Amino acid sequence: MTAVMDKAAVEEAARAPRWWEAPPRPVWDDEPGKAGIAGKGIVLAGACLAILFPLWIVVVTSLSSKQTITEAGGLVMIPKDITFVAYQELLSGGQVTRAAIVSVCVTLVGTVFSMTVSVLAAYGLSRSGSLGHRWLLMTLLATMFFGAGLIPTYLLVQSLGLTDTYLALILPSAVSVFNILVLRGFFMGISPELVDSARIDGAGDWRILWQIVMPLSRAVIAVITLFYAVGYWSAWFNASIYLSNQDMMPLQNVMIQLVQKQEAPVGVSQAIKTGQISALAIQMAVMVMALLPVAVISPFVQKHFKKGMLTGAVKG
């Protein structure tokens, strides 16, 4: 009888902690006081709430009917009814639909282009001692210490005839030297024996990059892809100075007009005028469209952030 109980006790002590339980502390570490734990919890919960509460209001208001919004006197904190009319209206063609499509396309094309250029450059620079390695690297590195300035860049883009084309949203910001360095640092950490044995088996550089280096670097590639994609998705300044045609504007620029400057959207203004949909719900729905892709994707890449942020930056 006692043996059985002992066994149970031993098992109890040996099993892995369940997810809500704290893992055991090292023996030398004393348990913190109740007040300390409570204080930490309050600060951490407060910080998280400060981020989530505004987003909650935006999402709930975008899903509320006109009646609920009027009752609440504006923004809605507690959801009463859920309706998707604002989204239906925005996505049924018109200014916002077009802007969303533009943003998605620029982000996809730009990210693929930036990643291709960056991965190639990072691999090309990953073997120190290769011909021209030093010079090519210095050419890239030097750009981290100075910027050419807004006006000369603006004049250059104009001279190249890129104004009023989507290339103006991609090419000037296509390469981030920092991202290349991060990729390069990661590639340099791959064991040289692996690469050498592939070379002995007759693989060329293209094949080594595609079949050995890239599959081993999935984590950092995911992180850098996210960085580039977020960069293109969030960009609005280049569009504001290089594009003059309002029909070409990406989502962020339309969001400036609709939400920040409170202008009525071109396509849906009729529905707002006749009182079917709240203008506020429309504005909040545009914001949700801008934040949703980012909020959904970035947590999946989160576990790789630390690795991706640091490997490249440390090795010069």
Place this chain on the structure above:
Amino acid sequence: MSHSTVPRSRAEAKTSEEASRGTDVPTGERPGKRLSGKVSLRLRLRRDRTLILMTLPAIALVLVFNYIPILGNAVAFQEYDPYVSDNGFVAMLESPWVGLEQFERIFADSAFWDAVQNTLVLFVLQLVLFFPIPIVLALLINSVIRPRVRAVSQAILYLPHFFSWVLVITVFQQIFGGAGIIAQTLREHGFEGFDLMTDPGIFKFLVTAEGVWKDAGWGIIVFLAALASVSPDLYEAAAMDGAGRWRRMWHVTLPALRPVIALLLVLRVGDALTVGFEQILLQRDAVGPGASEVLDTYVWWNGVRNQDFSYAAAAGLVKGLVSVALVLAANKVAHFMGEQGVYKK
């Protein structure tokens, strides 16, 4: 006599040693060097041509969009006339040279000095109010031992970093704006509403707060990594010696963070004149240029808006040169204090 012989013999020994090395080294190494030097260039080109080819797209983009515009800074010494030609390059060739006239105009402009002042005030505010927050948050998260709590709070804290400035500012509008949730609730309860988003008096604090909301969470990553690399043995040894929680933090944790803090400070000081261009540009209309104009928006306003390209390019050039000087100076200070800085000595 013995006095003179001893040094002499030593000198002789030295020269004979040198001589023997001198005869050894050239015969042993020089032909080999010549061989490798001559053949290797061709061989290395053959071996590395794919690698070079792979870097070329990035190099080409950087040359066109980062290096060529540096030459374009020549417009700062001109009276650039955009109406001479549709092509900016042709217009540049045709525009007259005016020497340092643009710079004289800038330094005589009180709006420029206002922009300098706003930039510096914002830099100091951000340094004092923003910089310590990620360190505190990282220490906090690091002391949490439940893995789920860590992962979830990290995911939430990182999130706003990936939002665009447009989104961050519109979110702040919904909280602190004239139609925001706080003003709305106040009005409901019979108080007077307010609008922090258009108040020039608190604008600089607003900008700092927006920065904290967006990026303070992201800033903890670097510190968390530094904390993770501290050996647990150090904590154990400190605990054995009777150090409590706070003394372990003071004597083990903070010294581990010192190089990271120094590096980030150097980067921040080197970038002192860049205090959030897009963020401030988006709010410039709401609060007016008096409180919000910083050097970057000053360049934008004069160049892109008023088409006074030469004047704006000159202002941008001043900012760029001071920035490079700041980076170099900050590094010097870091080296002087025994830290590594951005690049090594």
